Every structure is written in C-alpha cells, then in structure tokens.
Amino acid sequence: MIIKNFKKHYPLKKYGQNFLINKNIIQDIIKIINPKKTQILVEIGPGLAALTKPICQLLEKLIVIEIDLSLLDLLKKRSFYSKLVVFHQNVLNFNFIDLFCKKNQLIRIFGNLPYNISTSLIIFLLKQITVIQDMNFMLQKEVAERLIAIPGNKSYGRLSIICQYYCNVKILLNVIPEYFRPIPKVHSVFINLTPHHISPYFVYDIKILCYITKNAFQNRRKTVRNSLKKFFSERRLIQLDIDPNLRAENISIAQYCRLSNYLYKKLNNS
Secondary structure, three states: OEOOOOOOOOOOHHHOOOEEOEHHHHHHHHHHHOOOOOOEEEEEOOOOOOOHHHHHOOOOOEEEEOOOHHHHHHHOOOOOHHHEEEEOOOHHHOOHHHHHHHHOOOEEEEEEOOOOOHHHHHHHHHOOHHHEEEEEEEEEHHHHHHHHOOOOOOOOOHHHHHHHHHEEEEEEEEEOHHHEEOOOOOOEEEEEEEEOOOOOOOOOOHHHHHHHHHHHHHOOOOEHHHHOOOOOOHHHHHHOOOOOOOEHHHOOHHHHHHHHHHHHHHHHHO
16 A cells, blocks of 8 residues: 655655655554553654644644755645644754753654664764654664674674663564665665663673773674773683673673773773
C-alpha cells in the first residue's frame, strides 16, 4: 500500500534523503511510537510528512527539526501545519537540554534518519540522554547491527559499547528498500532506544570509557596487550581479569567499564 499523494521533491544527496512511502509500515511505526497528548515529541527530519501527519492527529503540538528549507515550504501548505513547532536548523546543533528545561518534561525523539549523519547523530543524542525518554528511529540496517552487537560479533565496536552503556536497544521492524523513494541500496530497520532506568554498567567518567574504546578499536586487529599498552601493563590486565591476548571485539562492556574505572582512580590518585 503506497502513499498516493507523494509530493514531488528532488531528494538531496547531501541530506541523505530517502522518503518512506509505504502506508502499512507507517501505521506499524505509529503503533510502536504510541504518542500521547501529554508527551513532548520531536521529529528529526519530517521530510514529506509520512510520519508527521498521522502523529499530528494524536498530539496538540509536534516539534520538528528540518534542515531543508524546500521541505519546510511544502509543510507550510499542509492542513496540520498549525500543530507544528518548526526549527529550521541542523539537528546536530539542536539543544535538547534547553528544550527540556523549557518544557520541564522528558523528550521523545523519532524520525527516519538521514543515512549520512545517523551515527554521529546518535552519539550526539547520547550526550543529552538525561533529558530523553526514548528514541525511535529508522536506520540503515548496518548501523542498527552495530548498535546491538555483542562481543565476538564483527559489528561490535565503540558505538555498540557507548550506546548499550546508556540504552536498551531493540530492532522492531525490518524495512525493505522498495518502501522508500528514492529506493536506497541498503536495507533499513526501525529501532527503539530506551535509556536504562537502572543501568547494568557504571563508570566514574564516560570520557575515559570513550577514550579507552577509541584506542582499542583503532587497533582492533591487535591484542589489548598492545592496543592498550600505554594505559595498562600485561600484569595489570590480568589483575583486572582481562586476558591480554584478546582483541578489542572480545572485551565485554563490563570489562571496558572496569578498565575505565581503574584508569580513573589511577589518574585521580596520582
């Protein structure tokens, strides 16, 4: 079932635009998001309003962030435009903490994310996770697999660790390329990221965790004995119950947290 009133808009590659057009998938996504009138919802990249219109029908106001001025001009012609609070800007510069302070309420974020910024955007949002209730995104399947990957999986890396440190991540829908226009060369999935209510992990300083994982995965072919030797001796790794012969992708999130906390204490006691 395809949207018949698909508006003509020349998709811009620099914005990674692929518009969702399948009505059944759109309905499935609305059910998953399940917006409530009292909630603060923000849509990243409303595009041609495939999700915007039906969600507007369930809310008094919907906040949208769109960088493409031509798409905003199309939105202005739609009957539901009066329900929108529009920000014409790059979402990577948007201050969600400021929005939370104004609304005094946790924010729900959703959208069909542009492929070209999806990874950097998720990292950007994780830095503001304290004001976010949940996130529901359409993503390139490869990116989603990195988010949910576990140790030993080839997709497991820094993004897996940092994302799972903050959130519970679930893939909810698989979406074929033909459900978009233009048709992308990749498959997509719809995912949910919900911040942990009680985190299974703890670090004193998330920056140290990011720094250690960056060094480990920059040299992922090396064993941690070599990739992390400027931080930990082989003896220290063994004392921290980490096999020095393992590679970065074989170290669990809990183990990376242990390394991070040891280094934090070492730096703060020196």
